[in-house]
Amino acid sequence: MALSGTDLAKQLAGYKSVDDHVTSGMVVGLGTGSTAYFAVERVGQKLASGELKDIICIPTSERTREQAESLKIPLCTLNEKSVLDVAIDGADAVDPNLALVKGGGGALLREKMVEVMAKKFVCIVDDSKLCKGLGPSFALPVEITPFCHMHTLRTIAALPEVAGCKAELRLGNVATGAKKDGDKPAVTDNGNYIVDLFFETPIKDVRAAAKALKNTVGVVDHGLFVDMTYQVIVAGKDGSCRVAGQGGDKPWW
Numbered sequence: 258m259a260l261s262g263t264d265l266a267k268q269l270a271g272y273k274s275v276d277d278h279v280t281s282g283m284v285v286g287l288g289t290g291s292t293a294y295f296a297v298e299r300v301g302q303k304l305a306s307g308e309l310k311d312i313i314c315i316p317t318s319e320r321t322r323e324q325a326e327s328l329k330i331p332l333c334t335l336n337e338k339s340v341l342d343v344a345i346d347g348a349d350a351v352d353p354n355l356a357l358v359k360g361g362g363g364a365l366l367r368e369k370m371v372e373v374m375a376k377k378f379v380c381i382v383d384d385s386k387l388c389k390g391l392g393p394s395f396a397l398p399v400e401i402t403p404f405c406h407m408h409t410l411r412t413i414a415a416l417p418e419v420a421g422c423k424a425e426l427r428l429g430n431v432a433t434g435a436k437k438d439g440d441k442p443a444v445t446d447n448g449n450y451i452v453d454l455f456f457e458t459p460i461k462d463v464r465a466a467a468k469a470l471k472n473t474v475g476v477v478d479h480g481l482f483v484d485m486t487y488q489v490i491v492a493g494k495d496g497s498c499r500v501a502g503q504g505g506d507k508p509w510w
């Protein structure tokens with residue numbers, strides 16, 4: 258079926274990331290979400306056609322593992338391969354320094370563990386994800402341990418580095434927020450909870466916020482991906498595609 262609008266943009270970015278960055282023999286990180294879906298699909302197509310050979314992939318969620326298995330993509334984990342040639346994933350927001358908010362789908366911990374080990378982390382987005390400053394356009398997810406989670410939520414909300422944010426425990430389905438499971442806390446693939454931080458103004462110092470969140474006892478990790486992105490592939494609904502970062506243009510937004 259021919260795609261249109263945002264889905265077409267996601268497909269363009271996803272396919273281009275694989276066409277540009279994945280070659281035979283590589284270890285490849287597979288991201289999570291509706292944009293990463295198309296990168297995984299492309300890897301599957303190229304393996305099936307024989308255009309790609311001898312690659313092994315590391316999925317960043319159970320959803321992605323299931324998709325990859327259905328496409329017969331060979332998989333392993335970080336336990337077997339600690340270094341990846343490339344990792345490809347979507348994002349919820351991208352600022353002009355190529356810092357990201359990720360974790361809308363609740364997979365941020367595995368995404369960060371895998372993508373930080375990639376020689377090249379390639380981010381794929383439609384142009385609605387571009388922003389001048391991280392915060393207002395998409396809530397920042399923080400993965401926390403279930404133990405005394407409301408205490409940890411209050412501790413996070415009181416950090417000066419995220420001053421002014423509103424912290425909410427994510428309920429229902431971890432990826433969609435759908436309330437099929439009632440109003441129970443959403444549970445990540447790792448058995449943890451997510452607190453979403455809502456901002457009305459951009460986070461002033463993204464690096465300081467990342468450090469403060471990471472240093473908070475009870476926090477497992479957070480969705481700020483700073484100084485990790487090699488390149489961002491940005492696609493538009495009109496079928497346009499541009500690259501920012503290394504090997505591409507200076508961020509233009």
Ligand SMILES: O=C(CO)[C@H](O)[C@H](O)COP(=O)(O)O
Binds near residue numbers: 349361362
């Ligand atoms: O971080 C993520 C999942 O945890 C996703 O990469 C992010 O939410 C973007 O998803 P989509 O491509 O569906 O907009």
